[in-house]
Amino acid sequence: MAYDTANTYETIELFGLTERDAQLPIPEDHILTDHIIRESFEALLGQLRGTGLEAEIEPLAHGLATILQRRKVALGKEVDRTADKIGALAKSHDGSEIAETALEEAQARFVQLREIVGAIEVMSEAAAECYEIETGHAFIPAAGSRASVRAQETGAVFEARQLLEQHDRETAVKSKVEGVPLIVSGATDWTDVDVIFNTLDKVRERIKQNRNQEIFLCHKGGKHGAEMIAARWARARGVAQARFDPRWSAHGRAAPFKCNDEMLDDKFAATGVVLFGGNGVALNLGQKAEAKGLTVMRVADPAKKTAQD
Structure with missing residues (x-):
């Protein structure tokens, strides 16, 4: 990828929002929404009001909200891939130290990713609200949907997920060590x-x-x-x-x-x-x-x- 032709989102994926130390805490929701998103919107867009760039407020606000929306979707896919990896590692576990380490690392990454996804989702919703307040228009992402995955499910998909969840619960009960x-x-x-x-x-x-x-x-x-x-x-x-x-x-x-x-x-x-x-x-x-x-x-x-x- 040429750096001068990369779009903003690609640049973020290339340089930012990469894996961080799993020991570092995730900011609380009020910090994510108020101190990070709302203050960022105000710092950038507030200075454009009453200037010759005021017409750019709407597309810039939309772009900021869309970046977070896209990142949330990308991380959600990584959570799914990591869950599949955990299942495969557990199934093929041969008792070796290498297999044990790989499984532990995958589990730690899964937990970390879920926390990150939750934080990005909070930021994404806050950015969408800032866009709507700033422009008076409903936020619709440039690609994809603002709705949660569960909100987009059809009845058949929902029933299928429920069935899989029930299977997971029953398997967990059978695997649970009593005593x-x-x-x-x-x-x-x-x-x-x-x-x-x-x-x-x-x-x-x-x-x-x-x-x-x-x-x-x-x-x-x-x-x-x-x-x-x-x-x-x-x-x-x-x-x-x-x-x-x-x-x-x-x-x-x-x-x-x-x-x-x-x-x-x-x-x-x-x-x-x-x-x-x-x-x-x-x-x-x-x-x-x-x-x-x-x-x-x-x-x-x-x-x-x-x-x-």
Whole structure:
């Protein structure tokens, strides 16, 4: 695209309104409407009243409102594309760190985009109102429609969307993990299957009696030792699992400790921790759990006790 032939909207797409840091806050509605849109209109158009450029007020006001309208439409399409991307990533997720990172980034971008679309929509409506106040004419975009997508739907399209929404709700209910989280960790060289099966059977039964709830297992997805055996126990008993994979490329050697923090996050409300032997990572998990007031059960490895005897 040649810069000197690009229209205003293309220039904005090229240089402005691009992705921003997701941590930066979105301005509140009153700031968007009053301090940004209305003051911008007044600063630009107010100076043209009573001058030889007064005839340009109407097309300039229309152009400003149309830019925001077009940006809202473009962002709405990007929201749809990102939603499709999330669905595809979730469907093809292979448990790798790359897939996990891609899914997390897509979800974060989706949330960010929805907030941006909401803000642009507020600005777009405010700009349309400013145009109408300034000119006395109803604002009609140069392309597209000012009406919301839902307002343009036919009856058949509306019913189709309702059906899809119902399907999404039913799928979410089926996918929802019920119960209380129980965190399991331990030694990678643990081999005694019976000890882990018997221990988790007892813990599960005790929680059912005390809280009348099923558990679901939280672990770091270890391919060997205690966590691998615990995962086998969960599959054998029909207990749901949540795997917290260490993100080595992001956190380096601290990755397993970051996993401990994630499993102990208050939003998961873990009921307790069971440690089958373990190393410094497991000890760190136990100490942090106790600091949060959680019950920690430590089970010694029978093989190592026998060796010591």
